[in-house]
Amino acid sequence: MYALAGVGHTAAMPPTPTLDRSLRSSGIELRPEIPLCQTDLPLDWYQQEFRPYAEEYLALPDRTPESVLPWMDAYVLPALDALGDSVMLLAHYYMGGEIVKLVERYGGRVADSYQLALQATAHPEKKIFVESAVHFMAEAIALLASPDQQVWITNPKSGCTMEMMAKEFMLSPAFERLHGRYGDDLLVVAYMNTSGRVKALAGRTGGAVCTSSNAGRIMRWALDQGRKIFFVPDQHLGRNVAAQVGMDPGRVALLGGGHAGAELEPAELSALDSADLFLWGSFCGVHTVFEPRHVDYWRGRGYRIVVHPETPREVVEMADGAGSTSYLWDHVMDAPAGSRFAVATEGHFVANLREQSALRGVEVVHLADVPDGDDAGCGCATMSRNDPPHLVATLDLLRRGEAPDLNRVLPGDAVDEVTGWRERLDPEGRERVRQEARLALERMIEITES
Numbered sequence: 376m377y378a379l380a381g382v383g384h385t386a387a388m389p390p391t392p393t394l395d396r397s398l399r400s401s402g403i404e405l406r407p408e409i410p411l412c413q414t415d416l417p418l419d420w421y422q423q424e425f426r427p428y429a430e431e432y433l434a435l436p437d438r439t440p441e442s443v444l445p446w447m448d449a450y451v452l453p454a455l456d457a458l459g460d461s462v463m464l465l466a467h468y469y470m471g472g473e474i475v476k477l478v479e480r481y482g483g484r485v486a487d488s489y490q491l492a493l494q495a496t497a498h499p500e501k502k503i504f505v506e507s508a509v510h511f512m513a514e515a516i517a518l519l520a521s522p523d524q525q526v527w528i529t530n531p532k533s534g535c536t537m538e539m540m541a542k543e544f545m546l547s548p549a550f551e552r553l554h555g556r557y558g559d560d561l562l563v564v565a566y567m568n569t570s571g572r573v574k575a576l577a578g579r580t581g582g583a584v585c586t587s588s589n590a591g592r593i594m595r596w597a598l599d600q601g602r603k604i605f606f607v608p609d610q611h612l613g614r615n616v617a618a619q620v621g622m623d624p625g626r627v628a629l630l631g632g633g634h635a636g637a638e639l640e641p642a643e644l645s646a647l648d649s650a651d652l653f654l655w656g657s658f659c660g661v662h663t664v665f666e667p668r669h670v671d672y673w674r675g676r677g678y679r680i681v682v683h684p685e686t687p688r689e690v691v692e693m694a695d696g697a698g699s700t701s702y703l704w705d706h707v708m709d710a711p712a713g714s715r716f717a718v719a720t721e722g723h724f725v726a727n728l729r730e731q732s733a734l735r736g737v738e739v740v741h742l743a744d745v746p747d748g749d750d751a752g753c754g755c756a757t758m759s760r761n762d763p764p765h766l767v768a769t770l771d772l773l774r775r776g777e778a779p780d781l782n783r784v785l786p787g788d789a790v791d792e793v794t795g796w797r798e799r800l801d802p803e804g805r806e807r808v809r810q811e812a813r814l815a816l817e818r819m820i821e822i823t824e825s
């Protein structure tokens with residue numbers, strides 16, 4: 376179990392995390408009366424090969440488990456039978472509750488991005504990983520996989536908007552300028568929410584990958600290197616972790632970022648000389664809806680406030696605790712009956728947590744769900760593009776040996792999440808990205824588990 380907190384105002388330094396690599400059940404129960412449909416996707420959003428499955432799904436009468444499960448069983452059970460023990464189904468906690476429940480129903484596992492990334496190495500006997508989550512998570516598994524292990528994503532249009540504002544071609548001009556000025560004094564720390572190509576950039580500079588569960592440890596390690604740090608892509612996580620490790624906010628510089636990039640003219644560069652930490656300007660739209668007034672509202676009603684560190688600094692400073700997805704889940708699920716929490720993170724996750732903690736007598740609300748809030752309860756829409764027809768179709772097409780190449784995830788792929796198109800590197804380029812990104816990932820694992 377994870378126990379990593381400590382960005383909130385009541386917590387001092389975080390306790391040493393205790394790591395358990397096994398993926399336990401989320402404990403989420405599939406109950407017959409709960410509707411299974413997520414937000415329906417338009418038919419033309421499905422790949423050609425997937426449309427027949429989507430049409431069947433959309434024609435199901437009510438889409439509660441009574442109708443959806445027999446339809447899914449007819450495809451999934453023969454596929455699992457044919458693929459045998461070599462297949463492993465994975466999903467991220469932020470997936471709509473339906474996919475989380477369905478993946479577990481078919482023997483799959485639900486985890487956060489750090490745990491997901493470790494699955495190929497943790498399970499060398501598994502040869503086919505089918506992932507219901509966003510592209511960077513699937514690629515992280517592929518980066519650490521051995522050559523006889525394959526990674527598939529159920530929907531190639533499923534991307535992280537934060538990562539989509541920090542593609543390699545957006546970051547490179549700023550990196551080149553910084554590297555030109557600081558040379559080997561510059562080290563890149565790449566959040567897990569980056570492509571393999573950006574993780575490779577971190578590896579090339581002797582840097583590391585981090586996740587929200589280990590960002591404090593990685594930042595302390597980076598500071599110990601005595602070099603300037605370029606932290607990509609999330610400005611809010613970067614700022615929160617800098618505060619957690621005691622950095623002077625005056626020595627933290629925010630670069631541009633996002634689709635516009637950050638050109639960094641020479642005059643701007645010299646102004647950066649006094650900074651120790653450069654933050655890329657990306658952010659997560661889901662985690663930036665939270666405001667101090669939301670904290671005031673729920674605290675005034677007796678709720679404890681726990682938040683994810685992709686949330687803006689002013690909210691994290693007011694919170695009772697802050698930490699990764701696993702921290703939030705465990706903290707609430709382990710609380711005594713009668714506890715009440717307002718949770719600031721992705722909406723599907725909070726909905727699942729609310730449902731499950733209610734069974735234990737613990738009440739959960741979404742922090743932005745206040746009466747005058749017009750921005751409450753935002754879920755990760757891009758992650759939820761992995762719906763039941765995508766899972767069914769991927770498994771059935773794999774069984775038939777007809778799974779589209781667009782769904783196969785290889786190291787170094789550059790994905791256009793609007794069209795689902797992916798640009799593959801040639802074998803030499805792919806191997807270079809794999810090796811360099813692995814350096815950064817393995818450095819993270821070594822620091823985290825030391």
Ligand code: SF4
Pocket residue numbers: 469509534535536537538568659660661662685721755758
């Ligand atoms: S919730 Fe935000 S950071 Fe997480 S995958 Fe979705 S867009 Fe990316």
